[in-house]
Amino acid sequence: MSLRAMHSGTGHSPISALALLIVTLLYLGLMLSVAPEALARLLWFALYPIVMAPVAGEDYGHIFCRSLVVLPFVLLIGIFNPIYQTEPAFTVSGVIVSRGWVTFVSIVVRTLLSVQALLILVDSVGFVGLCQSLHRIGVPSVLTTQLMMVYRYMTVLLQESLDMTRARQARGYRGGSMSLSMWGSYCGQLFLRTVARSERVHRAMLARGFDGVIPVLKENKTWSGRDTAAVIVIASIFILFRWGPLPALFALG
Amino acid sequence: MSHHFIEFDNVYFSYPGGHEALRGVSFRITHGEKVALLGLNGSGKSTILLHTNGLLLPTRGTVNVGGIPVTRRTAPEVRRSVGMVFQNPDDQLFMPTVEEDVAFGPLNMGLEIEEVRRRVADALQRVGAEDLKQRAPFQLSGGQKKAVALATVLSMEPDIMVMDEPTAELDLRARRRVADIISRFNHSCLIATHDMDLARELCPRAILVADGYVTADGPTPEIIKLFTSVI
Ligand SMILES: Nc1ncnc2c1ncn2[C@@H]1O[C@H](COP(=O)(O)OP(=O)(O)OP(=O)(O)O)[C@@H](O)[C@H]1O
Numbered sequence A: 001m002s003l004r005a006m007h008s009g010t011g012h013s014p015i016s017a018l019a020l021l022i023v024t025l026l027y028l029g030l031m032l033s034v035a036p037e038a039l040a041r042l043l044w045f046a047l048y049p050i051v052m053a054p055v056a057g058e059d060y061g062h063i064f065c066r067s068l069v070v071l072p073f074v075l076l077i078g079i080f081n082p083i084y085q086t087e088p089a090f091t092v093s094g095v096i097v098s099r100g101w102v103t104f105v106s107i108v109v110r111t112l113l114s115v116q117a118l119l120i121l122v123d124s125v126g127f128v129g130l131c132q133s134l135h136r137i138g139v140p141s142v143l144t145t146q147l148m149m150v151y152r153y154m155t156v157l158l159q160e161s162l163d164m165t166r167a168r169q170a171r172g173y174r175g176g177s178m179s180l181s182m183w184g185s186y187c188g189q190l191f192l193r194t195v196a197r198s199e200r201v202h203r204a205m206l207a208r209g210f211d212g213v214i215p216v217l218k219e220n221k222t223w224s225g226r227d228t229a230a231v232i233v234i235a236s237i238f239i240l241f242r243w244g245p246l247p248a249l250f251a252l253g
Numbered sequence B: 001m002s003h004h005f006i007e008f009d010n011v012y013f014s015y016p017g018g019h020e021a022l023r024g025v026s027f028r029i030t031h032g033e034k035v036a037l038l039g040l041n042g043s044g045k046s047t048i049l050l051h052t053n054g055l056l057l058p059t060r061g062t063v064n065v066g067g068i069p070v071t072r073r074t075a076p077e078v079r080r081s082v083g084m085v086f087q088n089p090d091d092q093l094f095m096p097t098v099e100e101d102v103a104f105g106p107l108n109m110g111l112e113i114e115e116v117r118r119r120v121a122d123a124l125q126r127v128g129a130e131d132l133k134q135r136a137p138f139q140l141s142g143g144q145k146k147a148v149a150l151a152t153v154l155s156m157e158p159d160i161m162v163m164d165e166p167t168a169e170l171d172l173r174a175r176r177r178v179a180d181i182i183s184r185f186n187h188s189c190l191i192a193t194h195d196m197d198l199a200r201e202l203c204p205r206a207i208l209v210a211d212g213y214v215t216a217d218g219p220t221p222e223i224i225k226l227f228t229s230v231i
């Protein structure tokens, strides 16, 4: 994702930032409340990122790959389930699958889907758009401004590290692995530069009257009838996924 | 309107870490005066500018802007009248779009949304950046960023303008435009610059800094002659 997209979003979403935020929150709420054993039901929810990514102008494959970064983390959390929950859940062609394995897969799937839904949201409305929408649904500005500041420092960090990498390459550094001592000084430099840069950015904000709250000029798109319609339709589908009588997508559970 | 003045009285400043960047700076700029701040790299120009609106506070001595002594407490008030264009536009621009960035100052001043929009349009038009309105500041060229950074300050309609290298990185046409904006700005103006032609053209008076001291203060042509003779 480019820095620009991260900042202000691709803007390709056909619905407003606020509507997409509501849809995403509904999705997370309903999807995460599916019982751990109800794998079949959970898998229906996997349709959302697959369908929504292209609608919001993004590539699902790309979203999927990026969501994999959380895998090591969830594996660590879920890996004990198969060990402790050994009672059988169901059998697949004669092989008994324990409840532990089902809940383990369930944790992995839930996490991946959550991350994918959030990636779609942030990519499409941008971080600032997200903060502004959060503010509009009543999250206190202290919190949303904090979020924006954290994000602002992250971008500064990213830019500085990009600049430093370029500078290193421009002076003939040929890639390959850096020695440990080089890494040490690289990180130290990066830290100092980021602090100095953040200080200058903060100064510039103060100079223009910043008093702790980032003011909002406008929302990217205003709420329209189309948003209402989209939220109702999508919410109905989620409710169907969650409680409706659905055929199992795969022959399990 | 004689209250748009800046007065430095024996200002000392040390950066955290101990480097003494200013060592007894004194000068006074009265209403409507346009003054160039000249000096070599590292002489203390940017440091002086950062004192004009309380972003840095003197370790000794005082800064007074329009009758208000600049302190931590008065700084927010002073910043309403002193508009500052920073040396590096990357430090100044941070909102997702150019339009929102230019609106940032006026919104902080608590202006009505209609007035904010009018000012944003006006400021962007003055720097010739109307077309960049919806772009992300990240994407702009160095010169475009500089122009937008100037617009973010113009939109606040300050009484005093303080600029750090306003013409660095600008092409001829953009430089011309900035020079016109400055010459049409009829309040006080303090400009740190290495652009001697700009100083000569816009500022009747110049202050020369070296090593944190004011070493000369007077008519720009004379100061430039002195400056070029010592380097
Ligand atoms: N954040 C800082 N911490 C410590 N020292 C600093 C810091 N910023 C500037 N200095 C030092 O203070 C002195 C004056 O710096 P300043 O930025 O005011 O110079 P300048 O006249 O604006 O130079 P230039 O023409 O290169 O912009 C320099 O010696 C510089 O190294």
Ligand SMILES: [Mg+2]
Binding pocket: B045, B046, B047, B087, B164
């Ligand atoms: Mg400087």
